[in-house]
Amino acid sequence: MYFFPWVQFIQKFLLLVIIFSNNYISNALGQTVTIARYIQTTDNLSTLSQILSYPGLADLFTLLNSTVAVTLFAPTNEAFLSSGIDLTNANGAFVSNLIRYHAVPDREILSKDLMPSLVVNTLLNDSSLVHLPNGGQVLYLMKSIQGDITINNGNSNGNSNLPVKIIQMDIVCTNGVIHIIDSVILPPLSLFDTANNLGLTQFINISTNANLLSNFNTTIGMTIFVPTNDAFNRPNILSIGSTEKISLLKLHAIIGTVIYEIKDGMDIESSDTGKKLHFTVKNDTIYVNNGKVEKSDILLQNGVMYVIDDVLLPLDGSGGNVVSNNSTNGFDNGYNVQGTSDKKLIVGTVLGGICGGIVISLFSCMLYKWYRAQKNSKSVTTSPTSININNKR
Numbered sequence: 001m002y003f004f005p006w007v008q009f010i011q012k013f014l015l016l017v018i019i020f021s022n023n024y025i026s027n028a029l030g031q032t033v034t035i036a037r038y039i040q041t042t043d044n045l046s047t048l049s050q051i052l053s054y055p056g057l058a059d060l061f062t063l064l065n066s067t068v069a070v071t072l073f074a075p076t077n078e079a080f081l082s083s084g085i086d087l088t089n090a091n092g093a094f095v096s097n098l099i100r101y102h103a104v105p106d107r108e109i110l111s112k113d114l115m116p117s118l119v120v121n122t123l124l125n126d127s128s129l130v131h132l133p134n135g136g137q138v139l140y141l142m143k144s145i146q147g148d149i150t151i152n153n154g155n156s157n158g159n160s161n162l163p164v165k166i167i168q169m170d171i172v173c174t175n176g177v178i179h180i181i182d183s184v185i186l187p188p189l190s191l192f193d194t195a196n197n198l199g200l201t202q203f204i205n206i207s208t209n210a211n212l213l214s215n216f217n218t219t220i221g222m223t224i225f226v227p228t229n230d231a232f233n234r235p236n237i238l239s240i241g242s243t244e245k246i247s248l249l250k251l252h253a254i255i256g257t258v259i260y261e262i263k264d265g266m267d268i269e270s271s272d273t274g275k276k277l278h279f280t281v282k283n284d285t286i287y288v289n290n291g292k293v294e295k296s297d298i299l300l301q302n303g304v305m306y307v308i309d310d311v312l313l314p315l316d317g318s319g320g321n322v323v324s325n326n327s328t329n330g331f332d333n334g335y336n337v338q339g340t341s342d343k344k345l346i347v348g349t350v351l352g353g354i355c356g357g358i359v360i361s362l363f364s365c366m367l368y369k370w371y372r373a374q375k376n377s378k379s380v381t382t383s384p385t386s387i388n389i390n391n392k393r
Contacts, residue, residue, distance in 0.1 A: 035072050036065035036171045039275055045180070047080045048099075051087060056096040060103065060123070070176040071104040071120075073139070073151065073166070075184045083184040093126070100124045101137060101187050108177050111169045114143040119260045131302035132258065133221040134373050138188060140260065140297050151185055155194075155296045188299040190217050195226060198298075198307065202232035210246045216253060222303035223254040225277075225288055227311045237311055251312050258303045262286050262296075275314045288314055 032067040037050065039045045048208065052061045064070060087095060109120065121136040130137045142163075143149045150163035168180040187195070192213060195204050203226045207213040216224060230236075240248065250272035257268065264281035277288050286293035291308035298305040 003194060010335065015061070027376045031172055032175070033173060033180055035070060036061055036173065037192060038173050039064070039074065044076045044078075045074055046085055047077045047087070048209060051095060051099055052073070054095060056092040057099060060096075062105075063105070064175070067175050069106055069108050071107060071109040072178050073102045073104075073164075073181050073185060074178050075166075080182065083186075085184065097124055097126050097129060098184070099185060100315050101139075101185055104139070108172075108292070110172075110177060111143075111147070111149060111166075111179075113141065114141050114149055116144075117142045117261070124187055129301055130329050131218065131220050133256070137301075138260070138299065139185070140263050140299060143287055149179070152299060155188060155299050165231065178381070188301050191222075191224065191305065193218055194298060194300055194305060198295075199228050200229065200307070202229040203227060206232065206245065206250055210242065210249055212246065219255055221256050221258050222300070223259040223306075224300075224303065225256060225291065225293075225306045225308045225312060227291065227308050228294070229251070231291075231308070231310050243323065247313065251275055251277070251314060260291050260297060260304055262288075262293075274348045276316055277312070289315060 033041070035054065039049045051057065052064070057177050064072065075083075077136070085098075102193065103123045105123055106122045107120070109118070116140045117139050120141065121134065121138055124130060124137040125135050132138070140152050140155075141149060142151075142153060149166040149169065151166070152164060154163040164181050164183040166179045167182050171178040171180070189197070192204065204213065207216065216222065251269045251270045254268055254277065255271045261267070262281065264279065266279040266305050267276050268279075269276050280287040286296060287304075288306070289312045291310040291312050293306050294309050295307040298307070311371075
């Protein structure tokens with residue numbers, strides 16, 4: 001029994017040595033071969049090696065075997081198996097696009113380049129799957145403080161909402177770098193399919209009835225803020241008129257611009273002409289007008305989606321606060337965005353308080369002087385009368 005803890009210690013030590021040795025050997029091998037050759041000679045990447053031998057991926061294999069820089073996110077055999085994708089009978093174009101989505105051309109991305117996040121273009125540029133202004137579909141890479149790297153932030157793609165994780169990073173080859181990942185990265189879906197997978201049915205129904213969903217689906221480049229079902233179910237939202245409803249939904253979209261990183265203080269015009277969206281970032285929480293972002297950077301075929309907790313209200317003319325609630329617009333205004341109007345309100349309140357204090361002080365002084373004058377006058381009037389009475393006696 002006394003030796004048992006030492007046995008456990010030795011077992012753990014040997015396990016660490018084995019892991020370290022495997023990583024060292026893998027990295028040493030990578031430094032002497034191309035990405036394609038490394039995949040061919042690595043046991044837990046045999047499925048990927050087989051896929052790269054398909055005729056439809058001959059050009060990608062050639063690229064991975066050339067001198068051109070590439071970053072490849074390589075799924076393990078287990079990753080392909082757990083994905084449920086039937087690779088043997090899958091459509092050739094589907095498999096080709098799937099693997100191209102794992103490759104970043106013309107750059108070598110190391111783990112040290114990912115603090116805290118990075119958006120990169122991939123080789124996936126099939127026009128039936130990608131509607132972005134800059135061509136290839138993107139990957140959203142994020143590195144935690146602990147050094148863990150995840151991909152695509154748990155996007156809803158019909159398979160899993162869990163983010164893809166890098167389990168072995170920085171295998172540097174002669175023509176780039178390989179990061180081994182624990183899942184297959186599925187390409188983003190359309191706005192309709194993504195919203196449907198996330199259960200955002202009210203947005204789908206309202207935007208469909210307003211004849212806007214098809215435009216949102218096909219526009220080239222878009223950032224859209226989709227309220228939750230609870231947000232749409234608040235009093236009077238569903239009962240507003242069709243014209244107001246179209247304007248309301250347009251306020252939630254930015255057309256032609258894909259915003260993967262929101263910064264505090266940004267003001268951007270929405271697709272509802274003349275109406276802007278104001279962004280506030282507090283303690284890593286993002287607010288847009290009166291809405292709080294609950295889920296960010298959900299990639300789409302044509303842009304990015306953010307899920308918010310409220311139906312957005314337009315800003316007032318100053319570009320600061322959202323418009324106030326009234327009986328005709330049907331909006332529930334529960335949050336004011338900090339902006340120009342708030343600053344004016346604060347300054348006005350301070351100046352008003354100072355002026356009010358001065359007025360009150362002057363009025364008090366005048367009242368006191370009037371009171372003293374009245375008292376002195378009464379004293380003078382009363383004194384002679386008293387003397388006259390005494391004289392008569």
